[in-house]
Amino acid sequence: MAKQGLLLVVSGPSGCGKGTVCSRLIQNPAFLFSVSATTRQPRPGEIPDVSYHYITKERFLELVEQDGFLEYNRYATGDMYGTLKEETERKLASGCNLILEIDVNGARQIRARFPEAVLIMIAPPSMDELERRLRKRGTETEESIAKRLRRAGEELKEAPGYDYLVVNESGEEGLQKTADAIFAIVSAECCKPRRKQELLSALNITK
Amino acid sequence: MAKQGLLLVVSGPSGCGKGTVCSRLIQNPAFLFSVSATTRQPRPGEIPDVSYHYITKERFLELVEQDGFLEYNRYATGDMYGTLKEETERKLASGCNLILEIDVNGARQIRARFPEAVLIMIAPPSMDELERRLRKRGTETEESIAKRLRRAGEELKEAPGYDYLVVNESGEEGLQKTADAIFAIVSAECCKPRRKQELLSALNITK
Numbered sequence: 001m002a003k004q005g006l007l008l009v010v011s012g013p014s015g016c017g018k019g020t021v022c023s024r025l026i027q028n029p030a031f032l033f034s035v036s037a038t039t040r041q042p043r044p045g046e047i048p049d050v051s052y053h054y055i056t057k058e059r060f061l062e063l064v065e066q067d068g069f070l071e072y073n074r075y076a077t078g079d080m081y082g083t084l085k086e087e088t089e090r091k092l093a094s095g096c097n098l099i100l101e102i103d104v105n106g107a108r109q110i111r112a113r114f115p116e117a118v119l120i121m122i123a124p125p126s127m128d129e130l131e132r133r134l135r136k137r138g139t140e141t142e143e144s145i146a147k148r149l150r151r152a153g154e155e156l157k158e159a160p161g162y163d164y165l166v167v168n169e170s171g172e173e174g175l176q177k178t179a180d181a182i183f184a185i186v187s188a189e190c191c192k193p194r195r196k197q198e199l200l201s202a203l204n205i206t207k
Numbered sequence: 208m209a210k211q212g213l214l215l216v217v218s219g220p221s222g223c224g225k226g227t228v229c230s231r232l233i234q235n236p237a238f239l240f241s242v243s244a245t246t247r248q249p250r251p252g253e254i255p256d257v258s259y260h261y262i263t264k265e266r267f268l269e270l271v272e273q274d275g276f277l278e279y280n281r282y283a284t285g286d287m288y289g290t291l292k293e294e295t296e297r298k299l300a301s302g303c304n305l306i307l308e309i310d311v312n313g314a315r316q317i318r319a320r321f322p323e324a325v326l327i328m329i330a331p332p333s334m335d336e337l338e339r340r341l342r343k344r345g346t347e348t349e350e351s352i353a354k355r356l357r358r359a360g361e362e363l364k365e366a367p368g369y370d371y372l373v374v375n376e377s378g379e380e381g382l383q384k385t386a387d388a389i390f391a392i393v394s395a396e397c398c399k400p401r402r403k404q405e406l407l408s409a410l411n412i413t414k
Contacts, residue, residue, distance in 0.1 A: 121400075126409060156410050164398040167406060181398055188395035191371040191388055193328075199374060202333060203363050 004195070005030075005096040006186055007088060007114060009107045012122030013152030015133040017168045017175070021122055022099050024179040034088060034100040037063070040079040053084070071102070071109035083110070097186055104158040111161075118189050120182060121162040125169055127152070133170075211402070212237075212303040213393055214295060214321060216314045219329030220359030222340040224375045224382070228329055229306050231386040241295060241307040244270070247286040260291070278309070278316035290317070304393055311365040318368075325396050327389060328369040332376055334359070340377075 008031075012018040025031045037053040039060050048054055055063075060080050063069060072082030083100060091098055100110070100117075110117045124130035130152055134145050159165045164185050168178045189195065215238075219225040232238045244260040246267050255261055262270075267287050270276060279289030290307060298305055307317070307324075317324045331337035337359055341352050366372045371392050375385045396402065 120398075123406065123410060153411070159403075159407060159410075160400045162400060164395065165400045165403050165406070166398050181394060184391040184394035185398060187388060187391035188371065191373050191392060193367045193369060193372045196366075196372050199330065199372070200366060203330060203366075204360070 003095050003190075005092045005094070005098060006189055007034075007092060007110070007117040008097060008099050008182070008186070009110050009117050009119045010099055010101050010122060011104055011107050011119070011155065011158075011162070012168075013124070013130065013155045014148050015130050015137075015152065016122045016124045017133070017178075018101060018122040020175060021168060021178050021182070022101055024175055025099060025182060028183070030095075030097055032091060032096045032098055034083060034091075034098045036081050037069075037084055038079060038081045040077075040081075052081075070114050071106045073106060085113075088114075104155050107158075107162070116195075118164070118185065119162040120164045120166060120185065121156070121159045122166055122168050122178065123156060123159065124152075125167050129170065210302050210397075212299045212301070212305060213396055214241075214299060214317070214324040215304060215306050215389070215393070216317050216324050216326045217306055217308050217329060218311055218314050218326070218362065218365075218369070219375075220331070220337065220362045221355050222337050222344075222359065223329045223331045224340075224385075225308060225329040227382060228375060228385050228389070229308055231382055232306060232389060235390070237302075237304055239298065239303045239305055241290060241298075241305045243288050244276075244291055245286060245288045247284075247288075259288075277321050278313045280313060295321075311362050314365075314369070323402075325371070325392065326369040327371045327373060327392065328363070328366045329373055329375050329385065330363060330366065331359075332374055336377065 010018055010022055022033070026033055035049060035053055037055050037060065039055065039057045042048060042051070042054055046052065057080065060082065063082070063084070064072060068085055069082040070085050070088055072080060074080050088098060102110070107119055111119060124133065127149065131145065131149060134140055134148055140148070166178055166181045168174060193200065217225055217229055229240070233240055242256060242260055244262050244267065246262065246264045249255060249258070249261055253259065264287065267289065270289070270291070271279060275292055276289040277292050277295055279287060281287050295305060309317070314326055318326060331340065334356065338352065338356060341347055341355055347355070373385055373388045375381060400407065
């Protein structure tokens, strides 16, 4: 049997760079993105079952009723997004580490329903640096920057509930340092005795 | 202020190779051996304050009475060994990662008195391999091998109480893999939110 992979829940405020970090992680073949199910329509350029699993609202609700999601969320638009339990477990069993980019609310649901998950919060080096990054985009209004910073403060307050807090410094070097920290986290998590049941049994039984 | 180092408690049955692993770790300048205090006489080749701190029994008992040890133990010979609390805290504050090779009883004392410690159990790949390693020494009687194996089984039963369980495979490659696993553990532990108080304060306060 392949070694069970880890479910890595990655959160972090807008502008912390978590998307870039996750893209770096999946350059390693042991890592895969978790594919969410959604009731919204595909957007141009999106690929079914790669970007999202597109399902009807009826099917989504049926899965909710059947306890088929590890977490799900209804957005203000009415669109629903969720992480399929069966698919997650199947992919983990095949040995992949699954990356789930998700906000603090989703992370809280995962923690409750899948305690083996590893929760990682990506943080900017400082709120000033976060503001600099948001401004650099050049696409945000003052109002939206202020709103994102407020929201960032709220999200980062959840960090103590996460297993790990990784600061994503700026630049290529910072990015690689963040990715390396997450690789180290995966390696360390695999050494937790509760993830070593097979070895523990072997050591107790062989003699 | 230098970043606080980690206290790494390393246990493992006789023959698991923990001594060799620890020697490999301290080739990295961020790692230091913790120096125990003992009431026994120096042996030829030992260096005071490097091998041990040699102190009188009266001084040892005084330190016990003053709560000066993180853990201590009296051996069947009457000799006493202990880990000095003040020295440990001073070295950790300077940023060193301190390695404390100690048995499961000492580890239990450390856990209770210094919860920030990271407990690592080194295990052989199997009990058969452990037996092979003990026999290879060529210095053990059948009786002593049987006794060590029994004791190993008892020690390994404590693994679920440790933070990490690392299998030390045989050979140079196995040794380096074990050392790398421990480096990853240190790196991951430094990302625990409870070890990031400074960052957490900065992120909440700056804005």
